Amino acid sequence: MVWVPALIEVGLGTLALGPFLIHRLSVGRWRKNPPVYPSENTDSPALPITVLLPVWNEALVIETKLANLASQKGVTFSLLAIDSASTDDTVQRINRWLEQHPKAFNHTQIIEMETRLGKSRAVQIALETLEKHGVAGLVCMTDADAQLPENGLERLSGWFADPTIGAVGASARRLGGLAQEGSHRSMFELLREGESAHDSTPFLEGSFMMWRSSAFNAHQLYPTANADDAQIATQVRLNGLRSIHDSEVTFQDVAPSTPEGQARQKVRRAQGLQRLLLRHRKQWWNRRLGKFSMILRREAHFHLAAPLLMLGVGATAILRWGTVMFIGMPNGELALLHGGLALIELFGLTAWALHRNGLRLPGLTPVGSILTGFEHLLAAMWTSFRGRSLHMWDQHTDTRRLASKQKK
DSSP: OTHHHHHHHHHHHHHHHHHHHHHHHHHHHHTTSOOOOOOTTOOOOOOOEEEEEEESSOTTTHHHHHHHHHTOOSOOOEEEEEEOOOSSSHHHHHHHHHHHOTTSSSOEEEEEOSSOOOHHHHHHHHHHHHHHTTOOSEEEEEOTTOBOOTTHHHHHHHGGGSTTEEEEEEEEEEEESOTHHHHHHHHHHHHHHHHHHHSOOSOOOTTEEEEEGGGOOGGGSOTTSSOHHHHHHHHHHHTTSEEEEEEEEEEEEEEOSSHHHHHHHHHHHHHHHHHHHHHTGGGGGOGGGTHHHHHHHHHHIIIIIHHHHHHHHHHHHHHHHHHHHHHOOOOHHHHHHHHHHHHHHHHHHHHHHHHHTTOOOTTTHHHHHHHHHHHHHHHHHHHHHTTOOOSSOOOOHHHHHHHHTSOO
């Protein structure tokens, strides 16, 4: 009897993790031929830039953010801030700073929403405003707690001399947080690099990204779901242009400082990506998209199928142990199979427990990151199953406090 759940467990585990290994090997090959940054001698005219700054209760960091934007080198740009009905003095601080620095930006506009409707809806309203007034060129979206390098806007805007590029995202350098955050981010940025080299990545960092205004329309944003950055990156590719990750430019922000805060952030992100992939399920096999449809299929497996398969692995492991407790330890080859699976399970459980509690041991961190990711994905699925949307969330106040203490 033991061999039945044991073989099912092996089969489900292979189906869950096999595509990860395949994609990791693929990414390693793809990264050897990264996208080529356009030559500085290009004759393409510089496109006007509008910086879109969504804010909600950002009084602790907003003045530092505005000063950071004003310090950008090599480009001039306009600023469009949209406030999601802040209950602090964020808007007053923006107005006061702009009065004190009237020449910081080409043009400034502040949209004040009467009711908080979530970041995606705020971004949609801002884009609708730009479209209504015929503002063309490039749109750069950045978060209030993200500090950009002084050449950040110049670097990202330079990509658009290539007419095939529709959106570009930067790399995150997270301060604070727990030990495992670095490995988690490194893994995702490695995937983004490989996918960008092969075709496009569907997921960019919304804390600092830029896209052609002509490559994305406001009505294509789903306002009652989060992951607005991934929505834009994916739709830009579906509209015919590439979405790529630039590993050469980084922004700085602060990660949540507690396991609970990081888990809440990742579950929210997971739900947004799952809902995005499900909305575009018809594109998983769209031949018109070429290589990108394969990338979407694999990401759909990672975010939707693999967590359920791993849940099946856990269930069959429990069934196997229950069978052993009921009929006794197996003999011969079954004993070896059961013992081998027991060691693998112990390794996985140890890696998972250490990682989710912010602890690191050599060799265990990558496994712990993957298994904890499955936990967050399953939690996001359960949240969606209960009919709860996470597109409106409580701010991580610890990150704002820490960011406000950084050097201005």
